[in-house]
Amino acid sequence: xxxxxxxxxxxxxxxxxxxxxxxxxxxxxxxxxxxxxxxxxxxxxxxxxxxxxxxxxxxxxxxxxxxxxxxxxxxxxxxxxxxxxxxxxxxxxxxxxxxxxxxxxxxxxx
Amino acid sequence: xxxxxxxxxxxxxxxxxxxxxxxxxxxxxxxxxxxxxxxxxxxxxxxxxxxxxxxxxxxxxxxxxxxxxxxxxxxxxxxxxxxxxxxxxxxxxxxxxxxxxxxxxxxxxxxxx
Numbered sequence: 001x002x003x004x005x006x007x008x009x010x011x012x013x014x015x016x017x018x019x020x021x022x023x024x025x026x027x028x029x030x031x032x033x034x035x036x037x038x039x040x041x042x043x044x045x046x047x048x049x050x051x052x053x054x055x056x057x058x059x060x061x062x063x064x065x066x067x068x069x070x071x072x073x074x075x076x077x078x079x080x081x082x083x084x085x086x087x088x089x090x091x092x093x094x095x096x097x098x099x100x101x102x103x104x105x106x107x108x109x110x
Numbered sequence: 111x112x113x114x115x116x117x118x119x120x121x122x123x124x125x126x127x128x129x130x131x132x133x134x135x136x137x138x139x140x141x142x143x144x145x146x147x148x149x150x151x152x153x154x155x156x157x158x159x160x161x162x163x164x165x166x167x168x169x170x171x172x173x174x175x176x177x178x179x180x181x182x183x184x185x186x187x188x189x190x191x192x193x194x195x196x197x198x199x200x201x202x203x204x205x206x207x208x209x210x211x212x213x214x215x216x217x218x219x220x221x222x223x
Contacts, residue, residue, distance in 0.1 A: 032210050043201055043214040044153070088153065092210050097166060098143065098203075102152035 004091050006101035015110050019076040023089030023101055032092040033065055035074045039085045079108040114215035116202050122221045123192055131187045131218045135204030142185050144177055148198045192222045
């Protein structure tokens, strides 16, 4: 079992729809969770961090964390073509090492 | 500049040569990470420096890879006797001690011919 798992996609949604990206992790002791966005040919960019169970909203982005289910998700409301990118879920592993999932490719169609 | 910087941005080398990649973290960030990303793949952890503690080298793929961090700031990743499978983008990230949000540099694209 991989430490951080994501569906590779591609996930295709129409412009204006809600995009839902999911991630599961194996280390039950993990406390810190992150979503990064990576455009093709660019380095990852931090877009959300979440540390407590529940929802955290920032503009059109909402991160959701359920530690009991070892599940993290990212919702993007009113998706725009400029949101088309690969979204990486990352979890702090023991000792402070950040472990990344393989990423989910999102395509927002105009 | 305020961000993480890396040099060179691109490096083409012949198989068997040694290369050095440099990372300059954000000022005040005590932790520094190196990752590798092959074409179409996810991020592969290589090594992690935290302050003056011994680095976590658990991700280095072979003994041809080494890294050092001088004065708690700039880091150099060295690959000896490069192989074609070393071709990838090498990314550096830094973070503060109390917050683990990592900020990435632009990367170095290494091509081994």
